[in-house]
Amino acid sequence: MTVMRTPLIQFDQVFKSFGGKSVLQGVDLEIFAGETTTIIGKSGIGKSVLLKHIIGLLAPDSGRVLFDGRPLAQMSGSQLRAIKTQCSYMFQNSALFDSLTVFENIALPLKERRLAKGAGLSARVRSTMAQLDIAEIENNYPAQLSGGMKKRVALARALVTEPSIVLFDEPTTGLDPVRKNAVHRMIAEHQHRFGFTGIMVSHEIPDVFHISQRIAMLEGGRIIFQGACRELQTSQHPAIRAFIDNTAVKERIA
Amino acid sequence: MTGKLMDLLRYGCSMAAAVGGRMLALNRGMGRWALFFADGLRHIFTWPWQGDKILQQIYFIGYKSMPIVLLTSAFTGMVLGLQGYYTLVKFGSEGMLGAAVALSIIREMGPVFTAIMVVARAGSAMAAEIGVMRISEQIDALETMDILPVRYLFSPRLAAALVSIPLLTAIFDVVGILGGYVTGSLLLGISPGTYFARVESSVELHDVFGGFLKAANFAIMVVTICCYHGFYTHLRSDGFGARGVGMSTTSAVVTSCVVVLIADYILTSFLI
Structure with a gap:
């Protein structure tokens, strides 16, 4: 029997544009409590924008971001503050x-x-x-x-x-492989020890496969895949294959 | 003929749209400024009280501005003494120099020059510091930590300016009057007794109160304008990054100085 899990954070048809440039074009995403979910995708595709919607730094043009089944847009100031106190955000820079x-x-x-x-x-x-x-x-x-x-x-x-929810915006960008592994190890250790819900934006594959329970891939303003790391690796979706294979080549060259 | 008329009409419409757009942007900016000020003022009194941050800002705005205020006030008083003496002596009224210097400084020059000096020394630094915090996502970081940025960055500065600028104005007034004494009495030979007797007899409590009222108003205006320009650096359309911070700092200083002079005229009209 399959047990239906309720997502802690859910994106429901989220659209976001900046100055006429459409970044998110109907994002549907589910993030579950106690897991690390990594959002992968090409640079400049809107991964950080997606992350900033969770903590309220950005608001969607249309669509909903739900926390524990309740839309953030309908929450009072004190309810939003109560959510913020549970979260931490590690910025890219x-x-x-x-x-x-x-x-x-x-x-x-x-x-x-x-x-x-x-x-x-x-x-x-x-x-x-x-x-x-x-x-x-x-x-x-x-x-x-x-x-x-x-x-x-x-x-x-x-x-x-x-915190019970930690958002990591490309935590290892610009680090050498040794430091990169050290940061990934620290995140994994802390997640294991404190059991927080981790949401990470990264393009460090395959490294993130070792510390993530779920992967979501953003492409063309939409989530084209969300699921377990193994499913992603075996996916035959052309955009996913191109991303994984290109990254693997770059890793080998590096 | 019809074509020319249409061109003229189109030109007129585009001009009206441009002016309308500017007015709407100005309106939005004024509204945002007012909300920014109201939010900052409210958070001076919200618990937990930020006494340590207010003291730090009093040190920065008040204490660190003292040398420049002492210097400008001394020379302002001295030049007023000099000019006043050579003007009054033509009418045989050089004995009135104390009154002329004291009233000019207490009513006008003290509050205005002090505010402009604070803008130049502390206001520009506030705009630049907060602007850098904005472009480097430090203000976003405060929000993610559930720390209200307006309360953390603006409220202590506003409270500190409300304390510091009137006190600096008082120092400016005293030193400026002494500067007038140096040129009027020590250099040009007016009796010190006459000089200070005229100061004492001409200055009323109403003048001192008016000067402090101006100083408090200027404190609110300059700190709000400087912090506002830094805080909303990211909304500028004429520059991003370091250039945006530079533009914000320039706008903060220029706007503050212009607003101080305009507000001075309006307040004087009511106080006189």
Whole structure:
């Protein structure tokens, strides 16, 4: 007997345009609780735009984004804030506060949302920093860090509040293969440990197959595939095959 | 003939559409500005109170602006003393110099020059800092962390300006009057007793109150304009990225200075 699961987040015919350029053209997507779902697709196709709809940074022109079956557009301010408090977002360019030190960056969400204070706050920040191996740079400013370090600080800031939903916007872009694997491993470990729902935008295949339970592929403004990694790998859809094969060639050359 | 008339009509219509578009954009901008200000003002008083951030901004806007305010006020007072003396001496009224300097500074120059100095030193920095935060997604990051960006970035600056600018104006007034004394009495020979007696007899509480009222109004205007331009850098149509931040900073400074001068005239009309 097949058990029907209710998605935690659902996109229902979502359309979004910018200045006459149509980016999302009827996206249908389901994201389930406790799993890591990775959205793959070519660069500039609208993956980050899709992600920003989940956290309310962008609103659809038409269609609905549902959270636990309820449309975000019909929720009150306090209901939306309650959802936001469950989420963390790791930006593609890290988006660290450049006038704050690494420690202050990681502590900011805890301090501003009054989740911890004093010694408890310091202990929690230092524990997260230790897990991500960035303890020695706590007094540095973002401008003094390498790209890989910035990514780890951004990851620490995203995880320090122990969110139940974490959105990763290309968390490994610009990293060398060793650092890339380290970040993927950290995400997988934290997901396993805390059981959060991970939603990741990436084009790092096949790497993301190892840390994702589900894959969705965005092509031409629509989701042309969503399902298990194994199903994607065996799919004969021409666009999917072209994407996987091209990426595999690039990986081999690299 | 009909063709020429049609061309003229088409030209007229396109002109009207362009003017209408501009007016609508201006209207939208004013509305957004008013909402931005109302939101920022409201969040000064919402719990948890941001006392530490307000103190930091008082240090930045108020304390760090003191050297430039001291310098400009001293020389403004001195040049007023100089010009005032040579004008009044023609009428044999050089004894009125204290009154002329004090009233000019307390009523007009103190609040206006202080506001312009704060715009130049702190307002431009606010617009640039917030603009960079906007283009590098730091403001989006605040939103995703459920930290209200207007409350976090604008409210402490607004509260700090409301405290700092009237205090800086008071310092400007005192130093400016002393500057007039330096040229009028020490250099040009008016009796110090006459100078300060005229200051004391001519300045009324109404003048001081009017000056502070102007200073508080200018504080609201300049900080709101500067933070607004930085906050909405991404909505500019005439520049993106670093160029957009530069344009926002320039617009913030120019708009603030122009608005201060216009508001000064309007407030003076009511206060005089």
